[in-house]
Amino acid sequence: MTKPQIFIDGEAGTTGLQIRSRLAGRPDLDLLSIDPARRKDPVARSELLNAADVSILCLHDDAAREAARLTTNPAARLLDASTAHRVNPAWVFGFPELDADQPGRIRSARHVANPGCYSTGAISLLAPLTAAGLLPADFPVSIQGYSGYSGGGRALVEAHEQGQAHPMRGAFLGYALGLNHKHIPETMRYGGLTRTPIFTPNVGGWAQGMTVTIPLHLRELGTTPEALHGALQQHYAGQRYVRVVPMNENPETLDPQALNDTNDLELFVYPSADSGRVVLAARLDNLGKGAGGAAVQNLELMLGLGGHSGAARIERSESP
Numbered sequence: 001m002t003k004p005q006i007f008i009d010g011e012a013g014t015t016g017l018q019i020r021s022r023l024a025g026r027p028d029l030d031l032l033s034i035d036p037a038r039r040k041d042p043v044a045r046s047e048l049l050n051a052a053d054v055s056i057l058c059l060h061d062d063a064a065r066e067a068a069r070l071t072t073n074p075a076a077r078l079l080d081a082s083t084a085h086r087v088n089p090a091w092v093f094g095f096p097e098l099d100a101d102q103p104g105r106i107r108s109a110r111h112v113a114n115p116g117c118y119s120t121g122a123i124s125l126l127a128p129l130t131a132a133g134l135l136p137a138d139f140p141v142s143i144q145g146y147s148g149y150s151g152g153g154r155a156l157v158e159a160h161e162q163g164q165a166h167p168m169r170g171a172f173l174g175y176a177l178g179l180n181h182k183h184i185p186e187t188m189r190y191g192g193l194t195r196t197p198i199f200t201p202n203v204g205g206w207a208q209g210m211t212v213t214i215p216l217h218l219r220e221l222g223t224t225p226e227a228l229h230g231a232l233q234q235h236y237a238g239q240r241y242v243r244v245v246p247m248n249e250n251p252e253t254l255d256p257q258a259l260n261d262t263n264d265l266e267l268f269v270y271p272s273a274d275s276g277r278v279v280l281a282a283r284l285d286n287l288g289k290g291a292g293g294a295a296v297q298n299l300e301l302m303l304g305l306g307g308h309s310g311a312a313r314i315e316r317s318e319s320p
C-alpha cells in the first residue's frame, strides 16, 4: 500500500523542525525532503508541493502565500501553520475542537489553516462561551498572552540561545502595544466576538510554553464562575487534547511550561472569593497545540489516520 507523502515547506525553521520530530519514525507516512541548498528555490519547492499528498507550510506569511500559488495540482493538499490564510473563507480553520462539525470539515478540506498559538488559547476559552450566550459578542474583552521565546521563530531563538541582538530579546517584554496583533482577526472570527478585544502579548526568557488569560467582571454579564466552567466542560467533554480543569484542582500558580512537548491544552476558571470576577486561563505549548502538535493532529484528520496514540507529542529521550 502506498503511504501518504508529506512535505514540510520550511522544515529547517522552528515549527518545521518540531513537526519533523513529531513525525519522525512514523511507519505510515513518507516524508519528502527538499535539497537544503534549494530550500527557498520556488522551482524545487513547487515540485514537492505538487507531488506531496499534503504539504505543511511552516513559513512566514509571504512565503506561505507563495507556496499556495505554487501548488497547482488539484490533488495536492495544504496545511498552513502561518497567519496567511486563517480568516480566508476558502480555507478551513484548523481547530478541530471548535464545534462538532469541524473535524469533518478538516477531514475533507483541501486547504487547512492552523490557528495561531495565542489565538488557540483565546478561541478555546471564548468560542464555547459566546456560542452558549454567556458572553455577548460585543462584550469588552481583554486578553493577555505570555509566551516563551520560541514563539518568535528562529531569529528570536538564536538571539536567546546564541546571544545575538534582537528587539524582542529579554527576560520579559510586553509587545504589540499598538493593540493590533496579527492574531486578533482569527480570535474575533472564531471566538465569536464582534468588538475588537484588547490583546496584550508578552514574551519571556523561557524557550517554550505559554498561557493566555481573559479576566471578566461577572456582574455585568449576569453569570457565575460555575456557569462559565460548566459551559467549557460541556463543550470539551470527551476531547482527547483539551481538558477543562475542575475549579477545585486549580493550581495556585500557573507554569506556562507544564505542557511542553505535548499537544495538550488545559483550560481553567479562577473565581474570586465573592464570585464576582473570574480569570479564564488557557495553558499550552506554543510549539505543541499552538503549532506543531496541532499540525500533526490536523494532518491525521486530513489523512483519516486515527490510530496513532500520542503521535502529536514529542517523546522525551531523558527520563522524567
Ligand SMILES: NC(=O)C1=CN([C@@H]2O[C@H](COP(=O)(O)OP(=O)(O)OC[C@H]3O[C@@H](n4cnc5c(N)ncnc54)[C@H](OP(=O)(O)O)[C@@H]3O)[C@@H](O)[C@H]2O)C=CC1
Binding pocket: 009, 010, 011, 012, 013, 014, 015, 016, 039, 040, 041, 057, 058, 059, 060, 061, 063, 081, 082, 083, 115, 116, 117, 150, 151, 152, 153, 154, 155, 286, 287, 290, 291
Ligand atoms: N514559533 C511558534 O510558536 C509558532 C509559529 N507559527 C507560524 O509558523 C510559521 C513559521 O514560524 P517559525 O517556525 O516560528 O519561523 P522560523 O523563522 O523559525 O522558520 C521559518 C523557516 O522558513 C524558511 N524560509 C524563509 N523564506 C522561505 C522561502 N521563501 N521558502 C522556503 N523556506 C523559507 C526560513 O529560513 P531562514 O531562517 O533561512 O530565512 C526558516 O527556516 C510562521 O508563519 C509562524 O507565524 C505558528 C504558531 C506558533
Ligand SMILES: CC(=O)N[C@@H](CCC(=O)OP(=O)(O)O)C(=O)O
Binding pocket: 081, 082, 083, 115, 116, 117, 118, 147, 148, 149, 150, 151, 152, 153, 182, 183, 201, 202, 203, 290
Ligand atoms: C513571541 C512571539 O513573537 N510570538 C508570535 C506569535 C507566535 C507565532 O508565530 O504565532 P502564529 O501562531 O501566529 O504564527 C507573535 O507574537 O507574533
